[in-house]
Amino acid sequence: MEFTERKVLVLIRSRPFGKIINFEGWRAAVGMIGMDHEPQMLFMGDGVYALLKNMDAKPIMMFKSTYESFDGRITVSKRSLEERGISDDEIFEGVEILDENGIAKAFIENEVVITF
Amino acid sequence: MEFTERKVLVLIRSRPFGKIINFEGWRAAVGMIGMDHEPQMLFMGDGVYALLKNMDAKPIMMFKSTYESFDGRITVSKRSLEERGISDDEIFEGVEILDENGIAKAFIENEVVITF
Amino acid sequence: MKYLIWLSHECETLREITESLKKANQEIALLLVQDGTYLLDKGCPHSAELKDLAVKVYALKDHIEERGISDRLVIPAELVDYSGMVDLIMEQYDKVITA
Amino acid sequence: MKYLIWLSHECETLREITESLKKANQEIALLLVQDGTYLLDKGCPHSAELKDLAVKVYALKDHIEERGISDRLVIPAELVDYSGMVDLIMEQYDKVITA
Amino acid sequence: MEKKILGFLLLSSPYTYQNSHTLYELARTALEKGYGVKIFLFVDGVNNAKLDQEPDPDVPMNQRLQELADLGAEFQACGLCTAARGFDQTGSDFVDVVEVSGLTEFAEIIGEVDRFITFSL
Amino acid sequence: MEKKILGFLLLSSPYTYQNSHTLYELARTALEKGYGVKIFLFVDGVNNAKLDQEPDPDVPMNQRLQELADLGAEFQACGLCTAARGFDQTGSDFVDVVEVSGLTEFAEIIGEVDRFITFSL
Numbered sequence: 001m002e003f004t005e006r007k008v009l010v011l012i013r014s015r016p017f018g019k020i021i022n023f024e025g026w027r028a029a030v031g032m033i034g035m036d037h038e039p040q041m042l043f044m045g046d047g048v049y050a051l052l053k054n055m056d057a058k059p060i061m062m063f064k065s066t067y068e069s070f071d072g073r074i075t076v077s078k079r080s081l082e083e084r085g086i087s088d089d090e091i092f093e094g095v096e097i098l099d100e101n102g103i104a105k106a107f108i109e110n111e112v113v114i115t116f
Numbered sequence: 117m118e119f120t121e122r123k124v125l126v127l128i129r130s131r132p133f134g135k136i137i138n139f140e141g142w143r144a145a146v147g148m149i150g151m152d153h154e155p156q157m158l159f160m161g162d163g164v165y166a167l168l169k170n171m172d173a174k175p176i177m178m179f180k181s182t183y184e185s186f187d188g189r190i191t192v193s194k195r196s197l198e199e200r201g202i203s204d205d206e207i208f209e210g211v212e213i214l215d216e217n218g219i220a221k222a223f224i225e226n227e228v229v230i231t232f
Numbered sequence: 233m234k235y236l237i238w239l240s241h242e243c244e245t246l247r248e249i250t251e252s253l254k255k256a257n258q259e260i261a262l263l264l265v266q267d268g269t270y271l272l273d274k275g276c277p278h279s280a281e282l283k284d285l286a287v288k289v290y291a292l293k294d295h296i297e298e299r300g301i302s303d304r305l306v307i308p309a310e311l312v313d314y315s316g317m318v319d320l321i322m323e324q325y326d327k328v329i330t331a
Numbered sequence: 332m333k334y335l336i337w338l339s340h341e342c343e344t345l346r347e348i349t350e351s352l353k354k355a356n357q358e359i360a361l362l363l364v365q366d367g368t369y370l371l372d373k374g375c376p377h378s379a380e381l382k383d384l385a386v387k388v389y390a391l392k393d394h395i396e397e398r399g400i401s402d403r404l405v406i407p408a409e410l411v412d413y414s415g416m417v418d419l420i421m422e423q424y425d426k427v428i429t430a
Numbered sequence: 431m432e433k434k435i436l437g438f439l440l441l442s443s444p445y446t447y448q449n450s451h452t453l454y455e456l457a458r459t460a461l462e463k464g465y466g467v468k469i470f471l472f473v474d475g476v477n478n479a480k481l482d483q484e485p486d487p488d489v490p491m492n493q494r495l496q497e498l499a500d501l502g503a504e505f506q507a508c509g510l511c512t513a514a515r516g517f518d519q520t521g522s523d524f525v526d527v528v529e530v531s532g533l534t535e536f537a538e539i540i541g542e543v544d545r546f547i548t549f550s551l
Numbered sequence: 552m553e554k555k556i557l558g559f560l561l562l563s564s565p566y567t568y569q570n571s572h573t574l575y576e577l578a579r580t581a582l583e584k585g586y587g588v589k590i591f592l593f594v595d596g597v598n599n600a601k602l603d604q605e606p607d608p609d610v611p612m613n614q615r616l617q618e619l620a621d622l623g624a625e626f627q628a629c630g631l632c633t634a635a636r637g638f639d640q641t642g643s644d645f646v647d648v649v650e651v652s653g654l655t656e657f658a659e660i661i662g663e664v665d666r667f668i669t670f671s672l
Contacts, residue, residue: 001542003538003542006541008540015366018340019551020473024472034533034534035534045244054399054400055399058397104252108233108258113329113330114548117556119659127429129430137594143654144593148658153661170301170302193347195347206304220357223428224352231429231669240549266452292452314456339573365570365573413577429669474567474595477564477598477636480636483635488635513606514607515566551567
């Protein structure tokens with residue numbers, strides 16, 4: 001099809017660090033902005049560990065500037081947080097916590113899903 | 117240290133196919149025989165799926181001759197089989213099924229453990 | 233919209249994605265390939281979920297057969313070949329979600 | 332013989348290996364690195380096992396800290412640096428088992 | 431009517447994971463049925479494009495990519511990932527149907543596909 | 552007394568997995584404490600030896616291997632894995648402290664180590 005500007009969901013389901021692909025998701029999301037797509041980050045499952053604010057940014061330096069330059073929505077599954085006993089104040093500020101309805105909307109409203 | 121002929125445990129804990137490393141374990145085990153080590157294969161956890169006799173050997177052709185040329189002990193955890201509801205007659209013939217005591221012995225009697 | 237949820241890694245839970253879309257009245261089905269096919273195996277800790285979820289499940293025939301698990305499936309999945317898979321992805325469903 | 336069980340992948344169960352060696356009266360400890368450190372995190376489905384198993388647990392301090400899970404550990408693990416890890420592996424334990 | 435396009439993101443190396451095989455079969459079938467195929471090689475995915483692979487008795491993945499390109503598939507590879515792994519950023523280490531580019535080109539693909547699948551690790 | 556040897560099997564690529572970093576730190580510390588280190592690169596592990604890696608701002612893994620070798624570490628790489636991935640079997644694509652050999656050499660390492668650790672996928 002012709003090039004179309006899109007709503008893109010970048011879904012992070014993998015743990016950070018052990019496999020670095022979790023962080024590569026940020027790069028992909030920022031890349032979307034370059035072509036005027038509208039990306040939304042969604043952390044689910046063990047992907048939510050990437051939002052712990054006590055995380056040490058040194059090993060992910062390569063991605064930190066990317067993370068800081070991302071101004072799309074950053075969202076996380078309430079259920080995935082709860083299943084792991086992660087409270088709201090353990091994660092970075094400004095992350096939107098989505099309930100079941102918000103998760104459904106994320107899949108429905110975004111046209112393309114990219115998964116890391 | 118000086119080169120010593122050894123009892124070597126090749127421990128397979130990963131599922132077959134999706135990651136091919138499970139099969140590379142066979143190659144490593146056969147390699148051991150070349151230097152007169154005495155290898156024992158031990159399948160535990162999801163590694164036990166590599167012993168299902170209904171498996172189609174075509175995609176693992178690369179390893180089949182290796183498998184066939186291996187004449188060391190091939191052992192599997194009884195507990196791991198049971199946890200997955202795999203009965204004795206679903207696995208290849210000639211595989212020794214180890215109870216808890218046999219598993220302990222495998223780790224105690226082998227001098228080196230290599231894990232795939 | 234009809235959603236096809238693609239699982240290829242391992243027998244992991246799909247409860248959250250499937251339940252949230254079902255509650256939002258969306259039509260969904262699973263497409264299992266590679267190690268994702270183990271989700272159908274009775275030895276997978278999450279395979280019992282498939283009964284609860286009550287969604288249509290497709291799986292790549294080759295990947296079920298090469299793993300030797302055809303006789304061990306917890307529910308009757310519809311086995312497809314690559315041609316069938318392309319039809320599902322491109323025509324029968326509107327969107328693919330890689331889980 | 333003193334065994335050091337090395338886990339680096341994920342928070343997976345070590346019940347079978349540890350229980351069988353303990354029943355055989357062997358001395359064992361766990362050494363957790365990389366994503367293996369999540370086994371200590373209260374969010375890991377297998378972390379409750381650590382209390383039952385009642386084995387000594389070492390973990391690489393750097394890998395716990397970079398993950399930001401220091402405050403979330405289910406049992407008090409002994410945190411070591413690389414130098415401490417080399418001592419454990421080469422001197423204090425007789426054999427390493429990569430899980 | 432314009433043909434529908436199936437897009438892929440490939441994150442894994444060949445031979446170690448089944449991903450490359452599945453992607454090849456699926457892409458070839460889609461091309462034979464008349465769909466377009468666009469593939470972005472990211473992270474370890476760039477290793478699939480390396481020339482001179484000899485995985486006997488398996489078929490070299492670079493040859494598979496060539497085959498898919500001959501059927502009409504388009505390939506882009508992440509340039510930073512290519513350089514990180516010691517390969518030439520102009521693409522001279524890769525089968526020449528693969529263009530070394532960047533995430534902007536990936537974003538372009540995302541704007542052109544009708545369906546999209548990630549082959550992750 | 553002869554020095555004790557720590558052996559490693561590395562199965563994963565650099566940059567995608569944390570394995571290579573952990574192995575480097577652990578091996579360096581062991582060497583600095585006076586132990587010997589022997590490393591076998593198997594499957595995707597051979598990618599760590601590739602020359603000209605530019606993973607800025609990370610440190611190239613080929614340079615790390617060179618550093619470890621300068622401290623006394625010995626490296627072997629699986630030849631079939633090397634050829635499968637499109638690299639020269641004589642080792643000319645690799646940092647020259649890595650010898651391309653085979654599983655017999657791996658079996659030799661297994662006969663010489665006092666402790667052994669696998670860095671798997």
